[in-house]
Amino acid sequence: MIILAFDALDLHQVQKFNCKNLMQKEHGQTDLSDFNQARTVVLWASFLTGKNMEAKIPIKTQWTFQLSPEQTFLKSFKTYKTIDVPAFSYKQKNHEEERKLLKAYFEEKATIEECDAAVWRNHEENKKEFFSHLGKSDLIMGYFDLADFIGHLSFGITEKMAKVYHELDKIAEQVKNTGDFVLIISDHGMKALGRFGDHSKNGFYSSNHKLGLNLPKITGFYDLVRRIAENEHATN
Amino acid sequence: MSMPRINLVVVGHKDHGKSTLIGRLLYDSKAILEQKLDEIKAELKETGKKFEFAFLLDSLEEERKGGLTIDIMHTPFKSKKYLYTIIDCPGHKEFIKKMLTGASQADAAVLVVSAKEGIEDQTRQHAFLIKTLGIKQLVVAINKMDAVAYEESQYQKTCNELRQILQSLGYENVPMIPVSAIKGDNVYRKSEETKWYKDSTLIGTLDENMVPHTSQSNKPLRAVVQDIYLQEDNVKTIACKIETGTLLPGKNVVFNPSGKKGLVKKILIFNSIAEKAKPGDSVDLIINGIDTVERGEVLSYPENQPQNIRKFTAEIILFSDTQIKNGDEITIRYGTAEKKCKVHRILSEIDSVNLTISAKLPKALENNSVGEVELLALEPLCIERHADFPELGRFIIEGKKGAVAAGIVLATSE
Amino acid sequence: MNKPLEELEKKSIAIIREAKAQFKNPAVMWSTGKDSTAAVWLCKKAFLGKVPFPVIHIDTSYKFPEIYEFRDKIAEEWNLNLIVTKNENALKKGMSPKKGRLNCCTKLKTEALKNLIEERKFDALILAIRRDEHGIRAKERFYSPRDEDFHWNYADQPAELWDLYVRPSEDFSHMRVHPILHWTEFEVWQYMKQEKLPVNPLYFAKDNKRYRSLGCMPCTVPIPSNAATIDEIVEEIRTSKTPERAGRAQDKEKAYMMQKLRALGYM
Ligand SMILES: Nc1nc2c(ncn2[C@@H]2O[C@H](COP(=O)(O)OP(=O)(O)O)[C@@H](O)[C@H]2O)c(=O)[nH]1
Ligand SMILES: [Zn+2]
Numbered sequence: 001m002i003i004l005a006f007d008a009l010d011l012h013q014v015q016k017f018n019c020k021n022l023m024q025k026e027h028g029q030t031d032l033s034d035f036n037q038a039r040t041v042v043l044w045a046s047f048l049t050g051k052n053m054e055a056k057i058p059i060k061t062q063w064t065f066q067l068s069p070e071q072t073f074l075k076s077f078k079t080y081k082t083i084d085v086p087a088f089s090y091k092q093k094n095h096e097e098e099r100k101l102l103k104a105y106f107e108e109k110a111t112i113e114e115c116d117a118a119v120w121r122n123h124e125e126n127k128k129e130f131f132s133h134l135g136k137s138d139l140i141m142g143y144f145d146l147a148d149f150i151g152h153l154s155f156g157i158t159e160k161m162a163k164v165y166h167e168l169d170k171i172a173e174q175v176k177n178t179g180d181f182v183l184i185i186s187d188h189g190m191k192a193l194g195r196f197g198d199h200s201k202n203g204f205y206s207s208n209h210k211l212g213l214n215l216p217k218i219t220g221f222y223d224l225v226r227r228i229a230e231n232e233h234a235t236n
Numbered sequence: 237m238s239m240p241r242i243n244l245v246v247v248g249h250k251d252h253g254k255s256t257l258i259g260r261l262l263y264d265s266k267a268i269l270e271q272k273l274d275e276i277k278a279e280l281k282e283t284g285k286k287f288e289f290a291f292l293l294d295s296l297e298e299e300r301k302g303g304l305t306i307d308i309m310h311t312p313f314k315s316k317k318y319l320y321t322i323i324d325c326p327g328h329k330e331f332i333k334k335m336l337t338g339a340s341q342a343d344a345a346v347l348v349v350s351a352k353e354g355i356e357d358q359t360r361q362h363a364f365l366i367k368t369l370g371i372k373q374l375v376v377a378i379n380k381m382d383a384v385a386y387e388e389s390q391y392q393k394t395c396n397e398l399r400q401i402l403q404s405l406g407y408e409n410v411p412m413i414p415v416s417a418i419k420g421d422n423v424y425r426k427s428e429e430t431k432w433y434k435d436s437t438l439i440g441t442l443d444e445n446m447v448p449h450t451s452q453s454n455k456p457l458r459a460v461v462q463d464i465y466l467q468e469d470n471v472k473t474i475a476c477k478i479e480t481g482t483l484l485p486g487k488n489v490v491f492n493p494s495g496k497k498g499l500v501k502k503i504l505i506f507n508s509i510a511e512k513a514k515p516g517d518s519v520d521l522i523i524n525g526i527d528t529v530e531r532g533e534v535l536s537y538p539e540n541q542p543q544n545i546r547k548f549t550a551e552i553i554l555f556s557d558t559q560i561k562n563g564d565e566i567t568i569r570y571g572t573a574e575k576k577c578k579v580h581r582i583l584s585e586i587d588s589v590n591l592t593i594s595a596k597l598p599k600a601l602e603n604n605s606v607g608e609v610e611l612l613a614l615e616p617l618c619i620e621r622h623a624d625f626p627e628l629g630r631f632i633i634e635g636k637k638g639a640v641a642a643g644i645v646l647a648t649s650e
Numbered sequence: 651m652n653k654p655l656e657e658l659e660k661k662s663i664a665i666i667r668e669a670k671a672q673f674k675n676p677a678v679m680w681s682t683g684k685d686s687t688a689a690v691w692l693c694k695k696a697f698l699g700k701v702p703f704p705v706i707h708i709d710t711s712y713k714f715p716e717i718y719e720f721r722d723k724i725a726e727e728w729n730l731n732l733i734v735t736k737n738e739n740a741l742k743k744g745m746s747p748k749k750g751r752l753n754c755c756t757k758l759k760t761e762a763l764k765n766l767i768e769e770r771k772f773d774a775l776i777l778a779i780r781r782d783e784h785g786i787r788a789k790e791r792f793y794s795p796r797d798e799d800f801h802w803n804y805a806d807q808p809a810e811l812w813d814l815y816v817r818p819s820e821d822f823s824h825m826r827v828h829p830i831l832h833w834t835e836f837e838v839w840q841y842m843k844q845e846k847l848p849v850n851p852l853y854f855a856k857d858n859k860r861y862r863s864l865g866c867m868p869c870t871v872p873i874p875s876n877a878a879t880i881d882e883i884v885e886e887i888r889t890s891k892t893p894e895r896a897g898r899a900q901d902k903e904k905a906y907m908m909q910k911l912r913a914l915g916y917m
Contacts (some may be wrong), residue, residue: 037914059915073793106908106911196907468700517659531671555809631814
């Protein structure tokens, strides 16, 4: 199975830029109404555990919050590889740098170009790692925060967002013909705030199988992923 | 060209419409950009919320969580007459420290009371705290008139109840304006819906009734010693800040509690020798007969000088994480003086919500409570009654990290 | 003197004198910009014309030539005890805005100041920030304690009542003192005019552009403007749409975004 975890991938943007590969066979919006805030780590932890983790993850220590495999659906897979997954194998150094730059940008100590450069660099790193491990385990889950970070600073700048969505669509294209079950999911969506972007509850999911879901909760994928894992064991 | 300023604090029970009213004031006075408004409206539309004026504050305020505005905010807006700076008060008792920080800077208060819900706990409590801090200028906004069909009887009912409370706190003839913060009635715009109400709008009432911090130059002289400076020609000057009254050269003066006497030879200010010094002025004095005095001393004319106080009664408000017990040794700060005192007796704990005495002669006062205490001077000091000299009748109790309590002197004995 | 300005000035001077009395070793920060020039002037006025403590200018060596000229001229005229500090080490190692603005600023400004504080043991720094500058500044107090890392715990600040500014007995490395916190940008300009204070020429429009704040050359951008005198600047600010936060639409949007990101834990 392949899970592409795209931070802040937004349903409306996917449609706006007509990203066919991201849409796959079935796509739609996720239901985040159970959450007070659309916090990245909280949402990914909830996705991984099938439980609403909002109350368990204090904002102060959220970035270093860590789940054990037993708490997540990963335990259902014989072998798995996760790349940069928040609340699990999050690359602290990379993201710390990104947050630092974000802050610096607002304090007028860093330019947008510097911020963008760092994020694209981290993105390329994750991409390389992802494709080098593709097909080597029962589950591969790759996390990419390009849409989130670039979105925060430049959501109002269409050309930039188009480039981001095109890049993510290309990744989806490259896993299309692997024969694996492909789930694409985001933690939350994004909405414009002048030139900037803020988290919205407009989350996105898509699958290369017809699932017939209607506004699924982000915690609802836990069971789905486990069932797929068990089927894979059966066919192996 | 610069406008006189009024620092306003807006208080009242949670959800009675403080933020909405402030939003309305900022909006109607055009202190908020059109563009900003559109942005907020667009965002709200997306999240399915309807536009509320309180959101204007949300967008400026960093931490509004669960509907609580938890720090003071200064957003200036203009009327015809004044530049008003608003201090939005937090509505939760945990935040007393922050509220007092804001309110202690205020010249005037607006108490918001909803005609729909009527008087509630924090209505009384905030009125009490405002009084305790010594804010004399008060205006009441009877809010949500739209929700009671602009009925005069509803307005009167709330006014009558409130008037009693305010009178018990010593506030007389407080203007009470029927408003709808949401609709804008009687805030900036005279309402068509309240024909029975003949007086001014809220902003009109503020403009008519409020006076900026006034100079107390006609009162007896009080000045506090900040420091002693050694000037370049080896002359020592006494650095003073005038609190009340007028200081003139050639006059005899006395410093207390030391009792040192002298004659004012020169009042130095930047670039010149002054003919007088008024409240608020920081001056350097050369005084015949006095070489040096300690920081914290109070200067006055001998005819009317502060007394050496042995014991005084004060109303104190404690901030979070503090406790005060009978017998405790504390350091207080008034003017520029820091003095050791002993808690002689805690006379009472006051229930600031019901405005009753909740305990007589308790052994201790804790977090966020209010009480009356008797303090004993452990070294000479000359604090005054707040009623006589507010500037020297208020103090803080010092903790390791700063102020842990605020106090107002009710009575003194020599 | 204009009455409201007089009141503002009185309060500022009282605060500066309190700082001098309560701290062993204060200093005032001076960028040569309008706010800090006003603050240094207030320090002069507070002490009969002679600033009795050092005036610190942090030199990144990437500043406009106008800044250096202005600085040296005024320092001499006003008889200031000027300390110019540079992070020579970082400069020698080739630090420049090309290595990233954040990096450059941290090394050349923050670190330079940290080193200086350590070396000279300053326990109070007088800074010319104003509440109306942007959102978070509204929460600043007149006395604001900082720890060694310059960290400001704004959520849990000591209370500040009336004009009783307190020097805590522990828990701070140095105190930031903000004597013009309560002024608005407009009032600062009016004051500059009233007091006939020298204004760095960079503030005046040249080729339809002028600077609103003065920083390092590579990192500061001018705004479109025709204001070439203080009067015209005062007028520009007065007639702009938002009276007190003139021309800060972009800043507000930014401030709003920062709040959102803070709420999500990004900062
Ligand atoms: N009908 C009506 N509702 C109001 C009015 N002012 C405020 N409200 C509502 O009362 C609620 C609380 O208002 P808010 O300003 O947040 O109160 P605060 O807690 O005192 O700041 C909000 O739902 C407002 O929409 C008013 O004039 N009329
Ligand atoms: Zn984000």
